[in-house]
Amino acid sequence: MSMRRRVSSILLLTLTALSLAACGLRGELERPPPLWGDPQDYEESETADTADEDGR
Numbered sequence: 001m002s003m004r005r006r007v008s009s010i011l012l013l014t015l016t017a018l019s020l021a022a023c024g025l026r027g028e029l030e031r032p033p034p035l036w037g038d039p040q041d042y043e044e045s046e047t048a049d050t051a052d053e054d055g056r
Contacts, residue, residue: 033039
């Protein structure tokens with residue numbers, strides 16, 4: 001493999017990796033509603049999930 005082709009391949013792989021790493025959601029992720037059961041039952045349990053964010 002020639003030196004120019006090797007450098008081009010490394011550059012292409014690096015740019016691809018950086019562009020894929022930049023994909024995704026930022027900030028808080030929202031939890032979708034449950035598929036089964038009453039959604040209100042799950043809303044009450046959300047307070048237990050937020051208590052963990054305090055570090056307690």
